[in-house]
Amino acid sequence: MTMNGAEMMEAIAELGYRMTGPRRLVVEAVGERRGGFSAEQIARDVPSVGRATVYRTLRLLQEAGAVCKLALPDGAPMYTAAQVGRHHHHAVCVHCNRVEAFRASTIERAIRELSMDVPGRITGHRVEVYVTCSACDRAAARSSRG
């Protein structure tokens, strides 16, 4: 389950940050987004808030664990609402930006086993899976059929 706007606001407050109007607006916009979104999209959703504040608030939300920052295949940054309190990874549809979170114990285990093969101490990892989601796949099939 992902946080709603109110819960995100609370998470920010718990870190000792103030609850301000602009932050509320950004957080609500984030809460209403489904799938992946860019900082720029949020900035457009909330035109009354300065871009800088949008970026600053997104950073707080990451710090609070309410959103995850991930990367498209070309490296473009994308945000998505986080699964609360769970380590997880993301499957991103490269066509519509829909994001599906998943947990994969197999992957975690495999990475842990890597410690034998890689020299050094593993401090983190990034796993992202790129997909064409079923809806986009169907759309593509339809249009190629004519």
Add this chain to the structure above:
Amino acid sequence: MTMNGAEMMEAIAELGYRMTGPRRLVVEAVGERRGGFSAEQIARDVPSVGRATVYRTLRLLQEAGAVCKLALPDGAPMYTAAQVGRHHHHAVCVHCNRVEAFRASTIERAIRELSMDVPGRITGHRVEVYVTCSACDRAAARSSRG
């Protein structure tokens, strides 16, 4: 095994691109680098070549499969010489940028198995492991001891 400068040049030629002086210089600089490097570093290594050409050549090298582009935890792009012809992943030391390539059939298998869990067709994936390499680990221990 990774390509040396000459082999990279050849790989570029095989794609039908011309063998020019600036390209040779960039390719040699890349060939001499160990571990991960940024475009900016290469540009500094080869000051006689314009930045634009450095970026253009790095793109060719990616196209030729001679270098891989990967991302640090903060999303900053990094390049590294590619293992020839093999699908692989990278373990990056976040302190010294040393890069170790590894293959992990377990991870590949785990990702393939994901197809059941994620809705849609998997088109690609990105796996990066962040480490503190043994050398940096030792250095940290030394300095914390006094």
Add this chain to the structure above:
DNA sequence: GTTGCTGCAAATCCTTTGCAAGGTT
């Protein structure tokens, strides 16, 4: 009343692009 937060605009950083001149085949 302190101190943190905001918006704005400017600054940065990284990368790409337009274009005329020059190099490669």
Add this chain to the structure above:
DNA sequence: AACCTTGCAAAGGATTTGCAGCAAC
């Protein structure tokens, strides 16, 4: 000779920062 490449400088896009004013505690 044809056309691919280059360098420069400018453009571009994304994100950060300096700072004076305002808001939250």
